[in-house]
Amino acid sequence: MEKRLLLYLLSLIVIMLLTIGCKKEKVMEIEPNDTYTQSNLIAIGKPIDGFINTESDIDFYCLEVLNPCLLDINVSAVKGVNSAFTIWKESEGSIVPLKYVDDLRKSAPERFCGIYVENGRYYISISHGDKDQAVKNTENPYTLLILEESADGFEKEPNDTILAANPIQIDIPVRGYYSPAFNKANTNAVNPNREEDWFTFYVEDAPVVCDVELSGVAGIEALLDIVDAQGTVLFSSTSQGIGVSQMAKGIGLSVAGNYYIMVAAKNYNANNDVPYSLICTTRNYDNKTEIEPNNIMESATPMVTEIIYGRIYPDNDIDYYQYMGDSSNDVFYRIEINPPMTLDVVSAVYTKKGEEITSINNNGTGDKEVYPNVKLNAPFYVKVWAKRGQVDMDNSYALRIVPVQMGNLVDSEPNDTKEQANNVQGTLINGYISKKHDIDFYVLHYKGRQKKYFSIKAPDTIPISFSVTDSLGYIIQSITVKAGSSNTLHEIVDMKGYCIVKPLNEMYDGLYTIEIKDRP
Amino acid sequence: MNKRRMLILFFLVLFIASGCKTVPKYEPPIEPIISPTEVNVNFRFIAYDTGITTPDEDKRCYYKIFIDKIDAGRTTIGLESQKKYFEAKLSSNMHLIVVEKWVLDEREGEYKKVNNILQPKPNFFYFETKASSLTELIMINDKMVNKAQFTVTLQ
Numbered sequence: 144m145e146k147r148l149l150l151y152l153l154s155l156i157v158i159m160l161l162t163i164g165c166k167k168e169k170v171m172e173i174e175p176n177d178t179y180t181q182s183n184l185i186a187i188g189k190p191i192d193g194f195i196n197t198e199s200d201i202d203f204y205c206l207e208v209l210n211p212c213l214l215d216i217n218v219s220a221v222k223g224v225n226s227a228f229t230i231w232k233e234s235e236g237s238i239v240p241l242k243y244v245d246d247l248r249k250s251a252p253e254r255f256c257g258i259y260v261e262n263g264r265y266y267i268s269i270s271h272g273d274k275d276q277a278v279k280n281t282e283n284p285y286t287l288l289i290l291e292e293s294a295d296g297f298e299k300e301p302n303d304t305i306l307a308a309n310p311i312q313i314d315i316p317v318r319g320y321y322s323p324a325f326n327k328a329n330t331n332a333v334n335p336n337r338e339e340d341w342f343t344f345y346v347e348d349a350p351v352v353c354d355v356e357l358s359g360v361a362g363i364e365a366l367l368d369i370v371d372a373q374g375t376v377l378f379s380s381t382s383q384g385i386g387v388s389q390m391a392k393g394i395g396l397s398v399a400g401n402y403y404i405m406v407a408a409k410n411y412n413a414n415n416d417v418p419y420s421l422i423c424t425t426r427n428y429d430n431k432t433e434i435e436p437n438n439i440m441e442s443a444t445p446m447v448t449e450i451i452y453g454r455i456y457p458d459n460d461i462d463y464y465q466y467m468g469d470s471s472n473d474v475f476y477r478i479e480i481n482p483p484m485t486l487d488v489v490s491a492v493y494t495k496k497g498e499e500i501t502s503i504n505n506n507g508t509g510d511k512e513v514y515p516n517v518k519l520n521a522p523f524y525v526k527v528w529a530k531r532g533q534v535d536m537d538n539s540y541a542l543r544i545v546p547v548q549m550g551n552l553v554d555s556e557p558n559d560t561k562e563q564a565n566n567v568q569g570t571l572i573n574g575y576i577s578k579k580h581d582i583d584f585y586v587l588h589y590k591g592r593q594k595k596y597f598s599i600k601a602p603d604t605i606p607i608s609f610s611v612t613d614s615l616g617y618i619i620q621s622i623t624v625k626a627g628s629s630n631t632l633h634e635i636v637d638m639k640g641y642c643i644v645k646p647l648n649e650m651y652d653g654l655y656t657i658e659i660k661d662r663p
Numbered sequence: 664m665n666k667r668r669m670l671i672l673f674f675l676v677l678f679i680a681s682g683c684k685t686v687p688k689y690e691p692p693i694e695p696i697i698s699p700t701e702v703n704v705n706f707r708f709i710a711y712d713t714g715i716t717t718p719d720e721d722k723r724c725y726y727k728i729f730i731d732k733i734d735a736g737r738t739t740i741g742l743e744s745q746k747k748y749f750e751a752k753l754s755s756n757m758h759l760i761v762v763e764k765w766v767l768d769e770r771e772g773e774y775k776k777v778n779n780i781l782q783p784k785p786n787f788f789y790f791e792t793k794a795s796s797l798t799e800l801i802m803i804n805d806k807m808v809n810k811a812q813f814t815v816t817l818q
Contacts, residue, residue, distance in 0.1 A: 594736060610773075613740050617723070618773030619765075635736050 198277035227272035246323040259299030308341035323413035364409035381457035395434025468521030475547035483538030602653025712743040714807035783811035
């Protein structure tokens with residue numbers, strides 16, 4: 144009987160102990176704590192409960208930090224209340240705000256990861272958020288919990304401005320969070336109050352080409368900018384979609400110094416659970432790839448080799464190249480652009496003064512664009528872009544420019560009208576069907592009336608029509624010449640006349656020859 | 664008062680002059696003037712039309728020339744009312760000339776052969792040439808009735 148009583152008592156003690164052990168240690172805020180001088184002292188890892196007692200209630204908590212670390216600050220949801228918190232740092236007897244955290248939702252928790260703290264005193268003030276009408280809730284408390292994280296490999300908030308940018312090392316990745324913090328100091332008219340993370344890296348040996356890769360995070364449409372020390376934006380990403388990574392490839396860094404990277408989320412979206420990863424790498428410039436930014440003529444990539452590679456990325460990317468060649472005389476050049484299968488590239492050629500000579504846009508997606516005979520005085524510019532909405536982050540196009548070594552090449556574009564006709568000096572004309580539906584005009588000048596015999600050889604794949612006109616450019620006689628064949632025509636030229644060559648199919652890049660003789 | 668008038672006149676002239684810039688530049692057709700002393704020929708053909716009542720009817724044209732049934736070339740180009748020339752060095756003999764009228768289709772930008780119904784009638788003529796003298800054949804075509812008259816002279 145005594146044994147049974149003892150067993151009963153023991154069981155009761157065990158149950159009591161278990162009950163006591165399972166009971167959460169509950170620490171409540173002590174009001175008034177409406178100012179930082181009245182703040183409640185809290186510790187890392189120890190939760191504390193509090194109430195939004197009134198519409199204007201602010202609860203201040205104080206945290207003593209002994210070792211530098213990152214903090215993960217959590218405030219649990221309060222039913223019907225859009226709660227928010229501010230992180231403050233004590234400085235010279237006062238406090239300065241570091242972060243204002245508000246995800247703008249009612250009945251939702253608030254969290255901020257990655258705030259970097261050093262030895263000293265920090266404050267967290269919890270209040271009603273700015274968005275909704277302030278309400279109190281004296282029945283449901285919030286719980287504030289602060290956890291400690293290692294700072295290794297992570298951003299150190301606040302890094303909201305170029306001046307507060309976190310230094311990063313080349314080739315070493317850094318992680319950070321798309322936090323739901325409003326940066327009230329960000330007065331940018333386009334993105335006011337946007338939470339931005341700024342990083343900086345130093346380039347010692349210039350020029351170099353840098354690549355920056357930002358990993359994708361669920362629910363986030365990432366934005367990436369690269370800026371030089373003067374504030375010039377070298378790269379600005381465009382929309383790639385939610386959860387997709389961003390990449391800046393081949394950004395040319397021409398001078399030694401500090402460069403800056405900005406990371407942000409579009410539409411103020413946040414993800415406190417999954418960090419992004421950012422890595423910056425550099426490589427020596429090999430003269431074979433474009434140097435971004437080359438979106439304007441003034442920052443064109445110099446082209447010193449026959450072939451140069453470039454990418455159309457981000458959306459609406461434009462690439463300018465400056466061809467550095469012999470500038471002594473006008474030379475004919477053959478220009479080819481080999482795009483990846485994903486792009487329909489377009490090109491245009493400009494003189495060194497910026498006057499457009501011609502555009503190149505004959506084919507569709509994945510097809511090569513060619514201009515076989517652009518007559519120019521180097522240096523000149525070539526602009527390459529893709530049809531709207533087309534980008535290819537991974538695959539390059541190849542731009543090739545080679546001088547054309549051919550005698551009697553008279554066809555100097557543009558010569559598509561009578562007014563632009565090329566003057567014929569000798570008796571042999573070599574010309575190209577340079578583009579789809581290319582028309583070539585040549586003007587003949589003779590002393591008096593002369594009967595001339597024209598012998599025309601068409602390109603191998605392009606049938607052509609050949610016409611001779613009167614002095615005003617009205618056609619007197621025309622013949623057709625089959626592809627790869629020859630045909631002849633004789634006509635009297637009354638001192639002045641024009642020859643007109645027209646292709647009879649949609650092919651181009653074909654060489655034709657016209658021989659002008661006095662006798663058959 | 665005179666100064667003000669002068670100033671107004673000056674600006675008026677300037678305005679008119681700037682307005683004149685839009686007038687298209689006249690490009691005269693280039694037609695060679697053939698002189699027998701310069702060219703060693705013994706046959707000259709001259710053709711022009713009469714019976715043209717309005718400038719709209721007076722079209723740019725030329726005549727294709729067949730001598731002895733062989734394509735010998737064409738006349739110079741001019742308005743139908745203007746004289747158009749063809750010259751050649753022919754053997755001393757009787758020759759047959761056949762002419763074919765081509766008129767500019769301005770819309771198409773090219774010369775087109777005139778419909779057979781509207782070709783000059785007759786469109787042929789027999790003539791004699793000599794080595795030592797110039798045979799000049801003039802064809803006057805009445806465009807109203809498409810009737811041609813040939814006149815031959817020896818110079």
